[in-house]
Amino acid sequence: MAESDCIFCKITKDELPSTKVYGDKDFIAFMDIRPINKGQVLVIPRRHYRWVWDVPNRGEYWEVANRVAEKMLKGLNADHVSFVTLGHEVSHAHIWIVPRYAGDGHGGFLDWDKAHEASREQLEEIAELIKKAK
DSSP: OOGGGOHHHHHHTTSSOOOEEEEOSSEEEEEOSSOSSTTOEEEEESSOOSSGGGOTTHHHHHHHHHHHHHHHHHHHTOSEEEEEOOOOSSSSOOEEEEEEOTTOSOTTSOOGGGOOOOOHHHHHHHHHHHHHOO
């Protein structure tokens, strides 16, 4: 996939809308528009890399993911989070952070069939909770 066709590259360049919860010179984190649990976030590098392991500063990448996860735990009162790096859906490195809650219906494994459309308003409300968490 050419970088010019990459949906995540378009998000990093603000060519497509997203609800961001974090951003720095190398990475951004934004709300997933089809979450399987309330508050699901994607963390991506601003530069186009195919896989998470292709990101040269992947230690920093995971530090960003951890910081976002800590804010999710506090802001959303999640029990824990799951990190997922499958990467088959979009050909741009991404880490999903999925907040987990007691009784969320997933059991020990995430059920991707539970994905649902979230409204922009819902995403913005949840993003505020994450961003404001201390």
